[in-house]
Amino acid sequence: MPIAFTPTSLPVRINEELCIANKGCTVCVDVCPLDVLAIDFDKGKAYMKFDECWYCMPCEKDCPTGAVTVDIPYLLR
Amino acid sequence: MLYRRLKRVRVDITNRLVATRLLTAADGSIAGAMAFDCRTADFHVIRAKTVILATGAAGRLGLPASGYLFGTYENPTNAGDGYSMAYHAGAELSGIECFQINPLIKDYNGPACAYVTGPLGGYTANNKGERFIECDYWSGQMMMEFYRELEGGNGPVFLKLNHLAEETIGTIENILHTNERPSRGRFHEGRGTDYRQQMVEMHISEIGLCSGHSASGVWVNEHAETTVPGLYAAGDLACVPHNYMLGAFVYGKIAGESAAAYCANTELAELDEAQVERERARVWAPLSRPDGLPPAQVEYKLRRLVNDYLQPPKVTRKMEIGLARFADIRADLEHLFARDPHELMRALEVHAIHDCAEMAARASLFRTESRWGLYHHRVDHPETNDEDWFVHVQLKKVDGEMQCFKRPIEPYIIDLNEHEKTAYQKMRIVKAESAQIQAQIKE
Numbered sequence: 421m422p423i424a425f426t427p428t429s430l431p432v433r434i435n436e437e438l439c440i441a442n443k444g445c446t447v448c449v450d451v452c453p454l455d456v457l458a459i460d461f462d463k464g465k466a467y468m469k470f471d472e473c474w475y476c477m478p479c480e481k482d483c484p485t486g487a488v489t490v491d492i493p494y495l496l497r
Numbered sequence: 498m499l500y501r502r503l504k505r506v507r508v509d510i511t512n513r514l515v516a517t518r519l520l521t522a523a524d525g526s527i528a529g530a531m532a533f534d535c536r537t538a539d540f541h542v543i544r545a546k547t548v549i550l551a552t553g554a555a556g557r558l559g560l561p562a563s564g565y566l567f568g569t570y571e572n573p574t575n576a577g578d579g580y581s582m583a584y585h586a587g588a589e590l591s592g593i594e595c596f597q598i599n600p601l602i603k604d605y606n607g608p609a610c611a612y613v614t615g616p617l618g619g620y621t622a623n624n625k626g627e628r629f630i631e632c633d634y635w636s637g638q639m640m641m642e643f644y645r646e647l648e649g650g651n652g653p654v655f656l657k658l659n660h661l662a663e664e665t666i667g668t669i670e671n672i673l674h675t676n677e678r679p680s681r682g683r684f685h686e687g688r689g690t691d692y693r694q695q696m697v698e699m700h701i702s703e704i705g706l707c708s709g710h711s712a713s714g715v716w717v718n719e720h721a722e723t724t725v726p727g728l729y730a731a732g733d734l735a736c737v738p739h740n741y742m743l744g745a746f747v748y749g750k751i752a753g754e755s756a757a758a759y760c761a762n763t764e765l766a767e768l769d770e771a772q773v774e775r776e777r778a779r780v781w782a783p784l785s786r787p788d789g790l791p792p793a794q795v796e797y798k799l800r801r802l803v804n805d806y807l808q809p810p811k812v813t814r815k816m817e818i819g820l821a822r823f824a825d826i827r828a829d830l831e832h833l834f835a836r837d838p839h840e841l842m843r844a845l846e847v848h849a850i851h852d853c854a855e856m857a858a859r860a861s862l863f864r865t866e867s868r869w870g871l872y873h874h875r876v877d878h879p880e881t882n883d884e885d886w887f888v889h890v891q892l893k894k895v896d897g898e899m900q901c902f903k904r905p906i907e908p909y910i911i912d913l914n915e916h917e918k919t920a921y922q923k924m925r926i927v928k929a930e931s932a933q934i935q936a937q938i939k940e
């Protein structure tokens with residue numbers, strides 16, 4: 421069964437200059453109830469891996485360096 | 498606070514296990530639960546004398562008008578897994594036909610909270626800025642009046658705050674933009690909505706199952722016992738109508754105490770290897786398929802069908818067609834494929850959503866009357882019929898099939914005055930009457 425990959429605009433943005441995932445931080449990943457954030461180990465930065473966001477904001481609130489911003493998902497905006 | 502308490506008493510916490518089925522003993526009592534890790538896909542068998550289900554609402558049942566699968570009213574983590582697990586363990590569910598439908602901020606799909614702003618002077622208004630309901634507290638009849646206004650010439654419906662004083666609006670903003678759904682301020686900002694200037698457009702939510710706000714849940718008695726020995730339930734999932742958060746805490750305590758007492762007098766049941774193997778095969782199947790249907794696509798179609806065929810006003814023929822479409826989707830479940838443990842979680846959630854959709858249709862078809870305003874508004878059975886239907890509608894798995902039956906209502910513990918029994922039906926503000934009262938006041 422052939423499948424396509426359709427790009428979507430993601431609501432969670434990470435400021436890579438501020439993100440300290442390379443120092444072992446995983447706070448945003450740990451607090452997400454939907455488990456949609458992940459760490460890119462090559463870059464040592466967090467990123468939104470799955471477009472399944474409830475825009476509930478613990479990732480933004482608990483980030484120790486203020487690297488995470490939650491936008492309202494485009495379809496709702 | 499809860500977290501600190503759990504830490505202090507050294508409760509093991511695991512946050513990334515997705516429970517999929519309960520284990521039962523030969524006599525039908527509880528023997529534990531099965532789960533998989535949504536990061537590694539490891540399969541876990543948890544043997545236990547008792548299980549307390551506290552998995553929340555079935556929040557991913559209907560599709561929000563935005564079309565965004567996770568833009569639900571309920572936390573979308575709660576896909577209805579608990580309803581499905583209780584059902585397959587043989588527990589009775591109750592009031593499933595009493596859907597949850599809420600008045601929400603359009604598109605944002607979070608609570609507009611007219612009832613929170615009520616004590617400060619805010620209210621639900623029509624497009625003329627006028628009140629049309631006596632009470633902003635969420636109920637089926639309130640939703641019926643909301644629906645009528647929304648669909649009628651006075652729609653849409655709004656949250657009105659722009660008549661209030663600056664300091665009052667400041668207080669309201671402080672409450673609404675920091676509690677429950679704190680991103681709401683960001684949403685209003687994006688739309689250029691200021692409570693001082695504009696009313697906030699509201700809309701009707703997708704349907705869900707949630708006893709906390711309606712009555713649809715796993716049947717429990719006053720000890721939080723389900724009909725399966727050793728299985729307890731609390732919170733939005735347990736049929737304790739309109740229990741909200743306070744009720745969840747109270748019933749959580751009751752469930753814990755009841756379960757502890759049960760544990761003290763019960764032996765751990767034997768492990769049924771056949772059950773484990775069956776469930777392991779079901780859970781891992783989507784990972785083993787080289788290709789197939791992506792979970793998000795099947796979920797979208799299933800939930801779009803839920804909207805098309807189950808969203809009230811309920812129509813018998815539509816719900817029958819809905820059941821036929823859900824049967825088609827059941828076949829699709831055998832073709833779900835997942836490329837990683839995260840997608841596996843979504844694939845298994847589609848199974849739970851499918852169970853909830855079928856339960857919602859069957860319970861609704863069984864109750865051939867209308868009750869609770871919009872929650873169970875059947876166009877072809879429009880009257881409330883207390884003679885035949887002042888009962889609970891129960892739903893249970895019997896010989897592998899979904900069966901509905903009646904359970905009598907226990908007598909009121911506190912007697913109600915006659916006039917108190919009709920307040921629910923008098924939700925709409927009657928213009929002529931209010932004019933008459935005004936006239937009397939002047940006299």
